[in-house]
């Protein structure tokens with residue numbers, strides 16, 4: 001890695017519907033708190049996606065915006081692949097997450113091409129999924145429970161070679177019991193909030209993946225209090241949360 | 252349907268409205284209107300034929316603009332009937348028009364999602380279109396869907412007069428088929444309008460305004476224009492001397508002045524004089540005395556565009572700030588929008604995060620580099636805030652709750 005952590009916010013004017021800029025803020029904040037200088041590069045829809053950024057962020061967007069974003073991403077596919085090869089990370093939410101797959105559903109239900117970075121397809125669901133979500137990540141990831149808010153119509157099916165970000169214990173996620181995708185430094189998810197503001201551990205995961213630095217722990221009481229409130233809220237309906245926490249801690 | 256049925260509908264509805272009012276449950280027009288429509292679904296069409304109807308719609312500012320237009324007309328000695336705040340769907344409009352009154356100009360605020368339901372039966376002579384931006388995503392769906400619905404209205408009757416904000420691409424696309432008077436209000440919020448409503452390609456902005464990179468869609472030449480605090484009508488440059496604060500109210504006033512001059516032939520100078528004394532619109536900019544003697548101003552902000560406007564206005568005031576946010580359906584259940592708003596503008600001020608979602612606010616402020624304390628009760632929060640006076644900015648349900656507690 002170069003001396004500065006370069007965070008690329010991709011198409012904030014198209015893929016910024018869910019406060020997605022917040023994810024860049026959190027990454028920069030938590031890097032700087034560890035003495036790592038960080039720079040946020042905003043790549044608007046009229047610019048080409050730069051090579052050799054450390055973390056690429058893709059957010060949510062409305063239908064027309066998602067199609068416009070797909071065109072730009074398609075052109076930059078080789079750039080993105082080379083960057084991943086070189087150790088960059090990608091964090092993609094909602095519409096941005098769907099675009100990384102083989103195909104996604106347009107507003108009218110027709111099938112559109114994604115950039116096929118990941119083996120997955122997104123189809124249109126019969127209803128819109130809206131509400132608080134809690135995800136239990138795979139133990140090997142070292143991540144704690146993840147909290148977020150989801151608002152999407154898509155159902156995402158992962159191919160046999162892909163692993164989800166985690167199991168859904170509240171909410172719906174991909175629509176089949178799991179949420180998102182996790183392949184090394186590439187993370188996709190339906191969680192916004194923004195997700196990194198609610199789950200700083202996820203931000204740290206991305207930073208240490210791409211910098212290969214094992215980060216000093218950084219606990220923020222305010223953020224912990226916020227997480228506890230959101231997790232408690234989402235699990236009002238059951239004891240799932242306690243069980244999941246125990247499972248994660250056993251690991 | 253018979254006259255008798257319409258009359259019965261109105262009588263029963265008024266009774267229910269009266270019952271709702273005296274039991275303290277509400278202003279009554281909404282409840283009354285709902286019952287009237289249930290008894291006689293065709294009632295709105297009949298009511299609409301009794302008055303000259305104009306409908307005002309927008310994501311932000313429709314309540315204030317409606318109030319300003321009504322005040323201008325009253326000052327010009329025109330009889331006016333208008334709907335109460337919040338009663339801006341078919342039921343509220345019905346309730347307002349069914350109240351006893353002599354033939355008047357009905358100045359109606361209409362929810363942007365309900366416009367077709369109100370315009371079809373009422374057939375208004377004028378539509379006033381302010382702006383369209385993202386509002387409470389999880390409730391209202393996409394802006395583009397609303398734009399399409401508005402467009403079907405203007406396509407259905409191209410002879411109808413529309414007064415529209417030429418700076419907003421969504422509004423322009425929706426208005427184009429009609430007979431339009433354009434007023435350039437300037438658009439501080441372009442986040443939701445980066446693709447062309449006509450062909451979905453990217454829009455570009457320059458000094459001449461917006462323009463599609465692929466098709467012919469572009470910003471129309473304006474007939475009237477807002478320039479800072481001035482309303483520009485041809486060679487005339489008239490100062491907008493208002494008692495209500497902020498850039499957003501200058502935009503509302505410029506829109507109302509255009510309505511006065513271009514539709515009612517009331518000179519803008521006269522209209523602006525009539526607006527200058529309006530201080531409070533439905534509690535929106537009201538001032539209240541706190542227990543410690545300081546003055547608190549309560550400001551409603553409903554969506555990222557509205558918050559951005561309010562925060563820019565706060566900048567440079569010597570006041571403490573309470574940011575009070577809930578996440579009920581009317582506020583938007585998803586609080587992600589907090590990161591679309593430039594809370595960085597509050598750096599250096601005395602700020603309290605408040606409301607049921609005070610922690611969401613506090614975490615957002617942390618990343619904006621704004622020091623704050625957390626107090627969920629907005630009145631206690633106001634007392635805890637520093638400054639010679641306090642501005643309480645509130646999301647919708649916090650705002651309605653607060654104004655009830657103050658009165």
Ligand SMILES: [Zn+2]
Pocket residue numbers: 447448449450451452463464465466467468
């Ligand atoms: Zn176009």
